[in-house]
Amino acid sequence: MTCWMGVASxxxxxxxxxGGFAQLGHGKHEAVKSLKKGDWIVYYSPRKKMGDGAxxxxxxxxxxxxxxxxYQVEQKAGFFPHRVDVDYxxxxxxxxxxxxxxxxxxxxxxxxxxxxxMRGAKRKLENDDFRTIASAMGVEQELxx
Numbered sequence: 274m275t276c277w278m279g280v281a282s283x284x285x286x287x288x289x290x291x292g293g294f295a296q297l298g299h300g301k302h303e304a305v306k307s308l309k310k311g312d313w314i315v316y317y318s319p320r321k322k323m324g325d326g327a328x329x330x331x332x333x334x335x336x337x338x339x340x341x342x343x344y345q346v347e348q349k350a351g352f353f354p355h356r357v358d359v360d361y362x363x364x365x366x367x368x369x370x371x372x373x374x375x376x377x378x379x380x381x382x383x384x385x386x387x388x389x390x391m392r393g394a395k396r397k398l399e400n401d402d403f404r405t406i407a408s409a410m411g412v413e414q415e416l417x418x
Contacts, residue, residue, distance in 0.1 A: 276313045276403035276418070278379075278396045282323040283333045283367075286316035290334040290361040298394030300354020305343045308357045312338040313416070315398070315406050317370065317391055332368045332406050336361030368409035377402045 279286070279297050289295055295314055298304030308314065315335040320326040340357040348354050370391075374380045378399050380387040390396065398406075400418045407413040 274311045274313070274418070275307075275309065276398040276400055277308060277315070278398050279314055279316045280391060280394060280396075281316055281318060282326060283318035283321050283329045283331075284326070285323060286318050286333045289316070289359070290336070290363075293358055293361065294356040295336075295338070295359045296354050296356045300348070300352070300356070301394070302343060302355040304394040305355050305357050308338050308340075308343070310338055310341050313403055313418070314338060314359060315403065315410075319388075319391060329367075330370050332370065332410060334361055335365045335407060335410055335412060362410070362412045362415060365410040365412045368406060373405060373409060376405050 279295060295305065295308065316333050318329045318331060318333040321329050336359040338357050339360050343355045343357050345353045345355055374387055379390055379402050383390065404413055404416065404418060407416050
């Protein structure tokens, strides 16, 4: 079991939560192929909307992968993104990253340059970082790491 962080706007992360799926890197297979059934995923959202929305800089959704393998769906005419199914914690709270910057191994010691590690479609997280984030989101007790 592996812990992952996806990066997407809050709007997209919540659409995935509401639809019960994770879609990374604009639906590229390469971005989701390493997510396995039983893995954990949390989304970091730099902005409210893709590209130009208001800053969010928070963890917005968290859950567990339930798919055996990625699959494709037609999201709109001619667009067939790759996804995995996720059982999200519906009661998870949004957790701002700023109070966690010195706690997370991912961002420790990076000072004002912490945002560089939050780029890209996904990143593997240490279990301790995932627990810290889950705790900030109010769902740590539901993990079995």
